[in-house]
Amino acid sequence: xxxxxxxxxxxxxxxxxxxxxxxxxxxxxxxxxxxxxxxxxxxxxxxxxxxxxxxxxxxxxxxxxxxxxxxxxxxxxxxxxxxxxxxxxxxxxxxxxxxxxxxxxxxxxxxxxxxxxxxxxxxxxxxxxxxxxxxxxxxxxxxxxxxxxxxxxxxxxxxxxxxxxxxxxxxxxxxxxxxxxxxxxxxxxxxxxx
Numbered sequence: 001x002x003x004x005x006x007x008x009x010x011x012x013x014x015x016x017x018x019x020x021x022x023x024x025x026x027x028x029x030x031x032x033x034x035x036x037x038x039x040x041x042x043x044x045x046x047x048x049x050x051x052x053x054x055x056x057x058x059x060x061x062x063x064x065x066x067x068x069x070x071x072x073x074x075x076x077x078x079x080x081x082x083x084x085x086x087x088x089x090x091x092x093x094x095x096x097x098x099x100x101x102x103x104x105x106x107x108x109x110x111x112x113x114x115x116x117x118x119x120x121x122x123x124x125x126x127x128x129x130x131x132x133x134x135x136x137x138x139x140x141x142x143x144x145x146x147x148x149x150x151x152x153x154x155x156x157x158x159x160x161x162x163x164x165x166x167x168x169x170x171x172x173x174x175x176x177x178x179x180x181x182x183x184x185x186x187x188x189x190x191x192x193x194x
Contacts, residue, residue, distance in 0.1 A: 006040060013041050014049045021053025021137075022060070028053075029140035030151075036141070037148025047137045054102065054133035055126070058112045062125055065116020072113060082107060085184065086114035098125060099132045105180035 009016070013035065020028035029050050036043040065072060076083070086107055089097045101111035115125055144151060158165035 009035055010040050014045060017041075017046060017049050018053040018056075021050045022057035025050065025054055025057075025136075026140050029137055030144040033141040033144025033146075034148050034151050036145045038152075043141070043145055047134070047141055050137035050141060051130070051133045054136055055130055058102070058129050058133070059126065061109050061112035062116040062122070062129075065113035066122075067116075069117060072117070076113075079110060082110045082184075083114055086110045090114055090118070095124075095128055098128045099135075102132055102136050105176070106184060 009031075013032070017028050017032050029046075032041055032046040032050060033043075035041040036046050086097075086101075089107075090111070097111060098115060102108055104111070112125075112129075158169075
């Protein structure tokens with residue numbers, strides 16, 4: 001099974017990385033960093049492909065916002081709260097929110113759509129988003145490349161001691177979700193106090 005997975009990465013790794021970065025990407029960039037460490041992928045190419053995938057995804061969401069406003073208002077009605085947060089942050093922080101949106105859990109898709117709903121310049125969005133995408137790719141891929149042996153050792157340990165690894169992973173992921181939920185609640189609370 002592992003041999004098939006590694007062969008798949010060697011053959012289609014950059015295509016998988018691009019598509020995965022269009023959709024989400026952080027996990028794919030960490031995996032690409034580890035595979036670059038082992039020599040199965042090329043680090044500079046992985047960074048470029050990850051950057052382009054992240055840019056493509058955000059540009060897709062931007063254009064959905066720009067050209068499908070009625071669809072957004074009708075189909076994404078349940079996300080009104082997140083759109084309100086995104087608009088508030090965009091008004092308050094402008095370019096900075098476009099740069100940092102990919103690091104904001106729960107708003108990564110909503111912010112580019114919100115920017116698309118406004119009259120914000122497409123060229124400026126692409127420029128800021130490109131710099132942000134490259135920074136994002138470096139933040140997730142380079143440490144994984146540098147610490148590849150450590151990550152592989154942890155994966156081996158987790159595979160051998162799955163009964164210990166699974167609760168740790170659940171606790172880690174749960175704490176991330178809890179943290180970002182608290183941040184979102186704090187932003188909404190500050191907004192309602194105005």
